[in-house]
Amino acid sequence: MNFLNIDLKKILFFLLVIALPLLSFNVEQKSREDQWFNEPVQFLAGFTQETFDVFSRGVKETTGLYLNLIGIKKESADLKGRNSELTTRLEAMNELQTENDRLRAMLDFRQATKMELIAAEVVGRDLVPDHSTITINKGTNHGLKNGQAVITLGGVLGYIFKPGASTSHVMLLSDRYAVVDGIVQRTRAHGIVEGRSAGGCNLKYVERTEDVKEGDIVVTGGLDNIFPKGFPIATVQSVERKTFSVSLKVELKPVVDPDKVEEVFVVTNAKNEDLGPRLGLKE
Amino acid sequence: MWKRHLWRILMPLVITLLACGVQTVLWPNIFGELTAPPLWLLVITWLSLYRERSSTILLVYAAGWLTSAFTAMPLKMMFTSLLILHLVVTFTRQRIFWSGVSYFVLASVCSVAAFQIIYMALSVFLEPVRAAWLPLERIVQLLLVVPSSFVVYVVMNRFELPHPAEQRAHEGGL
Structure with missing residues (x-):
């Protein structure tokens, strides 16, 4: 029946390859709320980014801890131990203080606005x-x-x-x-x-x-x-x-x-x- | 057999997802403002180079669709850029190819540079405000491609289950 010797599979595949970018142009006309097909990838992306956020915080904390330990070791050789520990603590406190100030400012702003x-x-x-x-x-x-x-x-x-x-x-x-x-x-x-x-x-x-x-x-x-x-x-x-x-x-x-x-x-x-x-x- | 097929579809998509996570969350947390290497694009380049079957373009689209959830890049720009890039990489591979990591590193640098050119050219026609030059960011990205493509090559080859017809492309190791 295939008089023209056409490979329908290849034609269908070719049409599919061309159709996806063309469909994506059409999709751009719709509002974000209508794009239901994006929800699964949005969910996956959110999940991945949250997972990596938790992981990267762990890496940062561990790296920070490691660097602090190196710092303590070097300084303890000079200042006989105790002094460097206090310095490190002070740095951590300063960091916490900065974060505290930032969060307090945000809280004040939130309370002062309607x-x-x-x-x-x-x-x-x-x-x-x-x-x-x-x-x-x-x-x-x-x-x-x-x-x-x-x-x-x-x-x-x-x-x-x-x-x-x-x-x-x-x-x-x-x-x-x-x-x-x-x-x-x-x-x-x-x-x-x-x-x-x-x-x-x-x-x-x-x-x-x-x-x-x-x-x-x-x-x-x-x-x-x-x-x-x-x-x-x-x-x-x-x-x-x-x-x-x-x-x-x-x-x-x-x-x-x-x-x-x-x-x-x-x-x-x-x-x-x-x-x-x-x-x-x-x- | 169906397990192999399913693995060959899911493996690159999962790695693309992880690459996007590393690039958008882990990298800025550790390296701050330094431009991240385009890991997602290296995975797609690997697919275009080492998956010789024509259906790979559908997998490239799927990876592009996943990737679009991590960026403000419109889907039309993503699909059109990736289609052109895939055709360019496939065309080049049919003429110049040798096995091993050195080829992938070289091909990755060329592929990322090609993507940036394709993206900027398409942006002129398809976007209301065209993409900026950002020379520093683009050069840093290209420089970072060299070490990161090595990692992507090792990871992808570690988890790849090659199709019998594609065995030639995977010979040679590191």
Whole structure:
């Protein structure tokens, strides 16, 4: 019956190979919530990252212990033992003190705000250098949803993206896909903060006539009650007025360095909080 | 026989999952801001080089799908980049091939460099904001490929159950 001598298996295989990338293009049009087929891999990824987090903490502690032991041995030869032990203890205490201060500051912030916040720890980074995301140890089981704001005491970090059951990815402001509305704090010029990789972002759609200077602080606009209003996003690094452009080219540097962040807050409900006056920012 | 088939499917996927875990959690915890070696890509390169059957591309897609859970990279970029990379690696392997770890290390460096070029080129057409150059991160990644590809080669060959038709590719050892 196969007059044309066609190998149907090969044709079906070839169609399958081509169809998967094409389907993936179609899938991009759907919202994250509709992507049910991603749930198993999200679950696996969350489980793997949590496991490695526990493991890596163990490795860090053991390595730290080993290094401390070497330190104690060297110093004990000089200071007859006891002194070095106290020094090591003091270092551990200092580390605990730093952590305590950090957590206390977070607690004070949480108590002083009317926002509903969930504290989370950073457990992982993005797989490729082309994207800027971090993974936190809270997910949909803890009430997290796609698009919720993620902040630190210093300023805005990003927003929830791909929440899993027990872990979630946070899209950082510097990622190419990140978009947040922002206001220049000094002049109230409105724009959209867009990531541009390499640790920076741009303030787009600011009219040419607006007064924006290097060193200005860009704060959240508070639209849609996702971010609290008036919270620092970035500082202006450079401003360029192009002759034939209706808007300014403004380059920003985020106020928070994501590589140094260990704990974050996820804003589950901003309750229209305006942090401008409390942070001493001009309104 | 079905156990061998199942092992040949699950083994690379589990190793990809572990590689992603090491890269995204363990590495930053120990080495901080230093760019991590692309272990996941080395596993995929190994598959493209040493699994000679054409169905390997489906396994590469599956590994890419798993990997997408660890990054903000869209699935369209992941699948399209991996398809092109797999074709390039397969094409090259059919013309230049020798057994042993030295070939894998060399092929891995070329494969990671090729992936970065493919990714940046596709990004221009498929993404709203194209990928940045990030020369330092990319060079560090390429340098780290040399030691890490050795580890990936040893691990993958340790757990591999070769298909009789692929025996030639696995001869030579280290």
